[in-house]
Amino acid sequence: MAGDTENRRPFRWHIAVFLAPAVLVYTAIMILPLFGTLQLSLFTADGHQSRIFAGLDNFRRLFFDPRWSATFWNALWNNTWFFIIHMLVQNPIGIALAALLSSPKLRFSAFYRTAIFIPTVLSFVIVGFAWKLILSPLWGVAPNLLDLVGLKSLFVPWLGKEEYALTTLGLISVWQFVGIPMMLIYAALLSIPDEVIEAAECDGITGMSQFWKIKLPLILPSIGIISVLTFVGNFNAFDLIYSAQGALAGPNYATDILGTFLYRTFFGFQLQTGDPYMGSTIASMMFFIILTGVCLYLFAIQTRLRRYQF
Amino acid sequence: MSKATHSLPRTIAAHAVLIAYTVIALFPVVVIIINSMKSRNAIFRTPLSPPTPETFDLVGYTTVLAQGDFFLYFQNSFIVTVASLFFVLLFGAMAAFALAEYRFKGNTLMGLYLALGIMIPIRLGTVAILQLMVASGLVNTLTALILVYTAQGLPLCVFILSEFMKQVSDDLKNAGRIDGLSEYRIFFRLVLPLVRPAMATVAVFTMIPIWNDLWFPLILAPSEATKTVTLGAQLFIGQYVTNWNAVLAALSLAILPVLVLYLIFSRQLIRGITSGAVK
Numbered sequence: 001m002a003g004d005t006e007n008r009r010p011f012r013w014h015i016a017v018f019l020a021p022a023v024l025v026y027t028a029i030m031i032l033p034l035f036g037t038l039q040l041s042l043f044t045a046d047g048h049q050s051r052i053f054a055g056l057d058n059f060r061r062l063f064f065d066p067r068w069s070a071t072f073w074n075a076l077w078n079n080t081w082f083f084i085i086h087m088l089v090q091n092p093i094g095i096a097l098a099a100l101l102s103s104p105k106l107r108f109s110a111f112y113r114t115a116i117f118i119p120t121v122l123s124f125v126i127v128g129f130a131w132k133l134i135l136s137p138l139w140g141v142a143p144n145l146l147d148l149v150g151l152k153s154l155f156v157p158w159l160g161k162e163e164y165a166l167t168t169l170g171l172i173s174v175w176q177f178v179g180i181p182m183m184l185i186y187a188a189l190l191s192i193p194d195e196v197i198e199a200a201e202c203d204g205i206t207g208m209s210q211f212w213k214i215k216l217p218l219i220l221p222s223i224g225i226i227s228v229l230t231f232v233g234n235f236n237a238f239d240l241i242y243s244a245q246g247a248l249a250g251p252n253y254a255t256d257i258l259g260t261f262l263y264r265t266f267f268g269f270q271l272q273t274g275d276p277y278m279g280s281t282i283a284s285m286m287f288f289i290i291l292t293g294v295c296l297y298l299f300a301i302q303t304r305l306r307r308y309q310f
Numbered sequence: 311m312s313k314a315t316h317s318l319p320r321t322i323a324a325h326a327v328l329i330a331y332t333v334i335a336l337f338p339v340v341v342i343i344i345n346s347m348k349s350r351n352a353i354f355r356t357p358l359s360p361p362t363p364e365t366f367d368l369v370g371y372t373t374v375l376a377q378g379d380f381f382l383y384f385q386n387s388f389i390v391t392v393a394s395l396f397f398v399l400l401f402g403a404m405a406a407f408a409l410a411e412y413r414f415k416g417n418t419l420m421g422l423y424l425a426l427g428i429m430i431p432i433r434l435g436t437v438a439i440l441q442l443m444v445a446s447g448l449v450n451t452l453t454a455l456i457l458v459y460t461a462q463g464l465p466l467c468v469f470i471l472s473e474f475m476k477q478v479s480d481d482l483k484n485a486g487r488i489d490g491l492s493e494y495r496i497f498f499r500l501v502l503p504l505v506r507p508a509m510a511t512v513a514v515f516t517m518i519p520i521w522n523d524l525w526f527p528l529i530l531a532p533s534e535a536t537k538t539v540t541l542g543a544q545l546f547i548g549q550y551v552t553n554w555n556a557v558l559a560a561l562s563l564a565i566l567p568v569l570v571l572y573l574i575f576s577r578q579l580i581r582g583i584t585s586g587a588v589k
Binding site for chain 2: 012014015017018019021022023025026028029030031032033034035036037040093096097100101103106107108110111112113114115116117118119121122123124125126127129130131133134139140141144145175178183207228232236238239242243259262266267276279280283284286287290291294
């Protein structure tokens with residue numbers, strides 16, 4: 001808030017005026033509630049409308065109390081698996097598509113770019129329901145398609161089976177968001193100067209080996225950014241699971257991730273009543289997980305990756 | 311460039327892969343839209359064929375328009391998105407200008423403070439945000455949503471716009487100062503028009519997550535009068551889950567406005583991403 005403090009020199013009011021609205025809204029709606037939530041996680045209800053300080057008891061309950069810990073570790077593991085799917089499927093596909101799109105003189109590349117990015121602008125609700133219908137055994141779009149290639153026997157109601165549901169949802173989410181790594185890598189590939197590529201070609205490095213040896217090392221910083229964006233997005237996900245499987249994240253909590261767990265805990269569902277204190281505790285855990293990921297990226301990865309300045 | 315990268319088989323292979331992926335990307339959207347215009351029997355018998363004169367039926371759309379209050383939901387989404395966008399761009403540009411133009415104590419610190427929200431999602435503060443809105447009586451109002459989305463959009467907006475504002479020439483601003491323009495006029499008259507392209511990019515980035523969000527409408531404004539179209543579609547589909555015509559029509563109605571807006575702004579959006587605005 002340096003702009004608002006009194007200065008020895010004539011105070012430049014316009015700086016404060018320019019900064020004030022953004023800083024006020026941002027602080028009041030984002031930063032203070034974030035710390036408020038962290039603070040609430042240290043309290044618990046005493047049954048008389050007031051709250052009592054509980055120290056780290058809520059966290060202890062979350063980790064060790066059998067009523068909470070099973071759900072929590074299940075959600076955390078599911079969330080991790082969700083993230084792993086994105087890293088293993090979404091980012092390689094995105095990089096491959098970007099590499100194809102960035103080849104010079106490729107025709108219709110604007111069309112491909114626009115079309116492949118379409119799922120990314122749709123809401124989770126649309127995506128979740130659309131895929132739920134397409135994969136539904138009632139409708140039969142998916143079995144019909146498999147029948148075309150003679151693989152009808154492979155069809156399973158993927159979203160309804162405990163062992164497949166989470167992976168299926170992960171792949172749906174990959175389908176939706178592959179456009180983001182594609183665009184960012186595409187931008188990074190375009191920014192590689194022609195001289196570097198020409199020099200490689202003079203040395204006889206072309207095609208695939210050119211991609212692996214020249215371009216990939218140059219776009220590593222962008223891959224780092226994509227990874228951390230994916231991490232934050234995945235550990236904060238909620239909408240897709242909620243639209244496709246409901247707040248209970250069925251079948252039998254097989255698709256429960258931290259976002260749906262937070263929602264159920266905070267608002268209550270069916271027999272369980274809402275608990276803002278345990279809700280805050282889960283939100284705080286999500287905050288710490290995301291913060292750890294971002295810090296790991298900033299200090300461990302980004303400082304080691306050399307940025308090439310052209 | 312060498313021949314190896316442009317040989318015919320390679321080009322054909324590249325197109326084949328890209329076409330295949332484009333089909334994967336568009337297939338679900340196309341299936342939903344074509345089936346929304348068919349009769350119930352045709353939806354189940356021939357899900358993959360486009361509507362023919364015999365199977366063409368708009369019963370789904372009439373159900374949706376008769377049952378759900380979709381016009382109201384659209385209006386709510388529209389008000390929330392436009393108002394949030396306006397405040398994000400105005401407040402964000404003002405703060406970005408202050409950070410980019412003036413040297414004052416704590417400038418860098420303020421920049422970092424505002425950038426914090428790019429990486430930390432506002433959702434994590436939901437418990438306290440709800441308490442705040444309850445305390446200030448804003449639950450079930452569009453104002454609550456507008457406030458939250460303004461706060462959510464500001465960090466990225468300030469970050470991107472301040473990069474662009476640093477590029478506006480000092481000579482121009484100093485010429486304005488010599489002519490006796492106030493700092494406010496320099497900002498509104500000289501700088502804002504020059505960063506308009508960057509503002510458009512920020513606008514598109516800010517708009518999509520706001521329009522599509524389900525979390526905050528569900529928590530802060532679930533009442534009938536304040537439902538957004540995303541929440542409305544979600545509840546409507548949950549309710550009419552066995553009426554396939556209605557569900558498909560509701561999905562199509564939710565897809566179409568976003569699709570049209572995207573096709574109008576896609577060049578802006580893609581140019582914004584590829585110019586490195588989100589790095």
